[in-house]
Amino acid sequence: MNLFGLSVCWSACRDVRPYGVNALSIPGESNLHSTKKAMGFMDIEPIEVLAEGKYLKLVKAGCWEYADRTRGIRAVAIVAVTRNQELILTEQFRVPIGKPVIDLPAGLVGDEAGQEDEADELAARRELLEETGFEARTLKPIVSGPTTAGMATEIVTIYLATGVRQVNAGGGVTGEEIQVHVVPLTKVMSWLKRSARDGKLIDVKTHFAAAWLVEKHKARN
Secondary structure: OHHHHHHHHHHHEEEOOHHHHOOOOOHHHHHHHHHHOOOOOOOOOEEEEEEEEEEEEEEEOEEEEEEEOOOOOOOEEEEEEEOOOOOEEEEEEEEEOOOOEEOOOOOOOOOOOOOOOOHHHHHHHHHHHHHHHHHHHHHEEEEEEEEEOEEEEEEEEEEEEEEEEEOOOOOOOOOOOOOOEEEEOHHHHHHHHHHHOOEEEEEEHHHHHHHHHHHHHHOOO
16 A cells, blocks of 8 residues: 555544554453454464563464563554644664664553553653653544554554644653654655665654645645
8 A cells, every 4th residue: 555545544544533452451361362252263272471571572372473561551652743734753773673763752551660550641642752852732542553463462552642842852761862853744755765765764654644644734735
């Protein structure tokens, strides 16, 4: 699907409540079996933990191996647009792929000790402020779903943030070293292409969000 097709799909979702997996609990052994039982998949093998670290574990169900977080926590990403019609993006070196990645502000919900019951919207506001230094007047959930359903249990909810204003430099917490980019919607697609030519990787949902915003901006002007 090309970017325009993606933007049409996104546009179709923008005026509805988050759908899909949002009503489910975070995948784990009991949820995996109950969900698949409800869907008619009765031949699921018990889950076996193959390896476990501090943050992630490798698990196996039947012949399927996949990654799960050691704590059942969700993720959020934020499509943040300034009053001047600019998209706020982050750039961070990602160790697993060994390259800098251009992405939406994003992070985990309730990953700090004592904040396990953190609401998704509060996490979105916190991550936006930590990573970019921007605060949002309004946050609207757009869509929720898996990021890599073939290899991980992660579920992300994407929010649209409007009325944003910068209150500090951002950059993330200790060790993240996040660069903040504020890119006009009229130039964001060419900026992403130029970044890719420079050897940076562009997160897929960032292409998705940028294409949708550009079409929306054109329709209003």
